[in-house]
Structures are given as structure tokens and as C-alpha cells.
Amino acid sequence: MAKLLSNAVLKGITSFPAARSSRNVLGSVYQNGLKYSTTVPSDPDTHEDFKPTNKVQGSAASLKDVVEQDVKENPVMIYMKGVPDFPQCGFSSLAVRVLKHYNAPISARNILEDPELKSAVKAFSHWPTFPQIFIKGEFIGGSDIILNMHQSGELKEKLKDISASPKSE
Amino acid sequence: MLGHRRFSIKATHVNDPGSFDSPLMQSMEKKIKEHLNAESVIVKDASGDGRHVCIDVVSSAFEGQSAVNRQRMVYKAIWEELQNTVHAVDQMTTKTPSEAASQ
Numbered sequence: 001m002a003k004l005l006s007n008a009v010l011k012g013i014t015s016f017p018a019a020r021s022s023r024n025v026l027g028s029v030y031q032n033g034l035k036y037s038t039t040v041p042s043d044p045d046t047h048e049d050f051k052p053t054n055k056v057q058g059s060a061a062s063l064k065d066v067v068e069q070d071v072k073e074n075p076v077m078i079y080m081k082g083v084p085d086f087p088q089c090g091f092s093s094l095a096v097r098v099l100k101h102y103n104a105p106i107s108a109r110n111i112l113e114d115p116e117l118k119s120a121v122k123a124f125s126h127w128p129t130f131p132q133i134f135i136k137g138e139f140i141g142g143s144d145i146i147l148n149m150h151q152s153g154e155l156k157e158k159l160k161d162i163s164a165s166p167k168s169e
Numbered sequence: 170m171l172g173h174r175r176f177s178i179k180a181t182h183v184n185d186p187g188s189f190d191s192p193l194m195q196s197m198e199k200k201i202k203e204h205l206n207a208e209s210v211i212v213k214d215a216s217g218d219g220r221h222v223c224i225d226v227v228s229s230a231f232e233g234q235s236a237v238n239r240q241r242m243v244y245k246a247i248w249e250e251l252q253n254t255v256h257a258v259d260q261m262t263t264k265t266p267s268e269a270a271s272q
Contacts, residue, residue, distance in 0.1 A: 091257070126241055126244070126245065127241065127244060128244050128248060128251035128252065129244075129251065129257060129258060139237065140237060141236060141237035141240065142240075144260070144261070145236050145237055145240070148236065
């Protein structure tokens with residue numbers, strides 16, 4: 001970091017005083033013609049395991065692409081209120097608990113963070129409530145449907161080739 | 170009050186604080202009934218302020234449909250209400266006439 005700052009100073013860029021830590025620096029540093037972004041998400045509520053690789057931003061059309069990409073790339077995708085480690089709604093909590101039972105890798109987005117994403121997901125699945133669970137790109141339903149499928153064994157079938165090994169009761 | 174309901178009390182029955190049908194519940198019932206040509210629709214206010222509801226629908230339109238498709242059909246009928254007043258559907262049952270009869 002020191003090297004970065006000293007280079008910045010050398011090039012005459014004065015927007016980064018030495019006292020400021022890199023965590024709080026927003027924006028970019030130009031170095032050798034390459035742009036570096038120094039924004040570091042410091043939200044304590046999101047855990048590395050569950051954080052999506054790209055931050056959701058932008059117009060409705062591109063949000064739809066984000067949703068499409070989410071469900072395509074992640075075998076289990078849940079749009080929920082809160083995060084898996086800290087759900088902020090009883091139904092979201094139930095859905096996460098059921099899915100965790102199968103030890104499947106879960107990807108999640110917190111729709112409380114972003115109202116535009118919330119609308120985009122609703123439009124994508126034609127489903128008005130959350131949580132919403134997608135498995136292998138297919139919209140499965142909400143928490144009650146997931147619970148039913150878990151009880152009937154249907155969920156085990158669906159997750160068979162995804163989960164490492166189901167937890168023993 | 171019992172005469173008002175077509176089904177016997179289920180184990181999961183929710184005691185609604187407001188035991189009268191509000192206009193919102195009634196209009197939701199009507200929309201679902203029309204949209205699905207349903208035999209029977211019950212929309213109950215579970216929280217007293219219209220924000221949480223329980224929905225029971227019996228319709229032959231559900232024949233051959235998966236659980237998620239059935240619910241989607243119902244949601245489609247009341248999409249507007251769900252964007253505004255109604256915050257969550259606590260419970261929804263979607264049965265065909267034959268499934269309801271065997272309960």
C-alpha cells in the first residue's frame with residue numbers, strides 16, 4: 001500500500017493522503033495506465049462463502065442478467081431476506097435450514113439490500129414472495145414447497161448429484 | 170361462523186384475529202376464483218392488518234400441475250395485492266376437487 005501511495009504522489013495525484021487506510025479509500029488509482037479499484041466491501045453481515053463474486057449494480061436489464069447468471073452458475077441459488085448465517089425472516093431461515101441439511105453448496109443474495117434486485121427476481125420467476133429457491137437453474141418455489149419436497153424425499157433426489165454427502169440424522 | 174366455511178377445521182388452522190372478511194380479502198378471493206375458475210377460494214387475514222394471509226384454493230385447473238405451478242397461478246391472480254398491502258402468504262394450499270374430497 002505504501003508503494004501505491006508513493007507512486008500516486010510521484011504522478012502528482014493528490015487525492016490519497018497517507019493517513020487514510022486502504023479500506024476507506026473509494027475510487028481508483030491510476031498507475032501505469034491501469035485502473036485499480038480500491039473499494040473493499042466491509043459489510044459485516046455478508047460472509048465470504050456466500051458473497052456473490054460481483055456486486056449487484058445497474059439497470060433493470062442488467063439485473064435480469066445477474067439473476068440469470070446466478071441461477072445458471074450456482075447449482076443451488078436462494079434469494080432470501082438476510083444471509084444464510086443471519087436470516088431476517090422465518091421463512092428464509094426455514095429454507096436455509098432445509099437446504100443445509102443436504103450439505104449442498106448454497107449461493108445466496110440478500111434481497112433486503114437491494115430493492116431493484118428484489119423487483120428483478122420477482123419479474124424473473126413470476127413469484128411475488130421471498131425466499132425463492134432455484135436448483136440447477138430451475139425455479140423450485142418458496143419455503144413451504146422446499147419443506148414439502150424435503151419431507152417427500154423429492155429434494156434429496158434433486159440434490160443427489162450436488163451435495164457432498166447428506167448429514168446423517 | 171361454521172356455516173361460512175366449506176372445510177372442517179384443519180390441524181394447521183390459523184385463528185384469525187379479525188373473523189370478518191375485509192374488502193381486501195374478498196376482492197382477492199374473487200380474483201382468484203375468476204382467474205382459476207375455482208370451485209372454492211378462501212383468503213384469510215392472518216395478522217389482522219392484511220399483511221399476512223392464508224389462502225386455500227380448490228380448482229380443477231390445478232389438475233396435473235406441480236405445486237410451484239399451482240401457486241404461481243394463484244399468485245398471478247393477486248399479483249397487485251402482493252406488491253402492495255400483503256407482505257407474505259403464510260400458508261397456501263392448492264388442491265384439485267378430487268384431492269380436497271379425499272381429505
